[in-house]
Amino acid sequence: MDKFLKRKSTIDQSSSSVQENKVNDKENDPLKESHIQLEAILKDLLFDPTLRPKINHYHPNYRDAIQRFYLQKSCCQPRNHAFPLTKFGKGYRQFNPAWFGVYGDWLEHSVTKDAAFYLYCYLFRLAIISQAGLSFRGHDETKDLKNQGKFLGLLYFLAKHSEHFKSVVLKNALGNLKFIAPVIQKDIVNIVPNETIKAIIIDLGDDIFSVLIDESPDGSIKEQMTIAIRYVDKKGHVLEQFLGIVHVSDITAISINMALESLFCKHGLSLSRLRGQRHYRASNM
Incomplete structure (x- = not known):
């Protein structure tokens, strides 16, 4: 048989498959893909403070780079803009561009809204305290x-x-x-969770989700329940996000259902998109 059929080298096959795998790994490199996405985000960042999305709107992996970008780019200071007059009482006032020279490293002005902004508040706010709990x-x-x-x-x-x-x-x-x-x-303190939940709802969009409910009585043994949602984001990641703690009069099915509907209504969630429920320590459910 060797006279008529030439044997293929197993070494050649293995080496070629290794080379193909390396090529595929390079093409599907998640770090490279993430870097490309970050470059596209930085390229399209808006300069006007009013038009910028909030920092928590961006993926957590990109926020540090976006903050560094804005710090290096300096503040939005349209020094040559003709600032409009606004009526205050019996007189008129307008933004004074001379303030840019006094507070040049943090003062910003939005032409769109005709309002002043503080750059560091936009970038960091009170994240140091709130993120650490x-x-x-x-x-x-x-x-x-x-x-x-x-x-x-x-x-x-x-x-x-x-x-x-x-x-x-x-x-x-x-x-x-x-x-x-x-x-x-x-x-x-109240603004921080509200903004966080708003970012979660925006990330969820119009997709379906499931809900996780657990009993969580406080120190005075008042009945409370913690509510979280579980969904798949636009990148295919399964996420579980905490929505809040809700007081309930008792742990009957009616009370839990009413509290859940109230929370959904508050945050603009629809029961028609709910595809699953999981209840801990709620045997009556």
């Missing part, structure tokens, strides 16, 4: 105390290390615009 307020926020809580502590730290920041916050703030009162801090 730390409390904002201290036990005692008296002026002379060294430990006044995380929120005031961060403000003092920024003021100490930035002359521009120091000139507009705390005792140097205009009038009563310090925004450090307990009510203001509570408003900030």
Whole structure:
């Protein structure tokens, strides 16, 4: 048989298959694909503060690069723009472009909305506190105390290390615009989860999802339930996202269902897109 049929070398076959696998690996390299996507995002980033998507709108893997990009690109400062007059009471006011020279490293202006913005608030906000799950307020926020809580502590730290920041916050703030009162801090705490859930709903879009419910009584043994949704994002990743804790009068099926519908209605979710439910410690379901 060897006279008529030439044997193929097994070494050649194995080497060729290895080369093909290497070529396929290069073509399907997830790091290369991610880098290409990031370059496309950076190329299309908007300069006007009003038109920019929020930082949490972007994938977590890209946020650091986007923040660095905006820091290196400098602020949106249309110095030659003819700023319009706006009526305030009996007089008219307009944005003063001379402020760009005074607060050049953080002050921005949106031509679209005719409004001023703070670059660092857009990039970082209070992510340091909220992402770490730390409390904002201290036990005692008296002026002379060294430990006044995380929120005031961060403000003092920024003021100490930035002359521009120091000139507009705390005792140097205009009038009563310090925004450090307990009510203001509570408003900030409430804004953080609302913005987070809004980003989750946007990521979900009009796709179907399932819901996960668990019993979570607090220290006073009040009935509560934690609610999360499970869905597949646009990249094919299975995600479980926490929506919140809801108080219920009891753990009957009717009460749980009413609380679930109320939460869905609040965030614009439809039961028609619900494809599955999983309940922990809820035998009556």
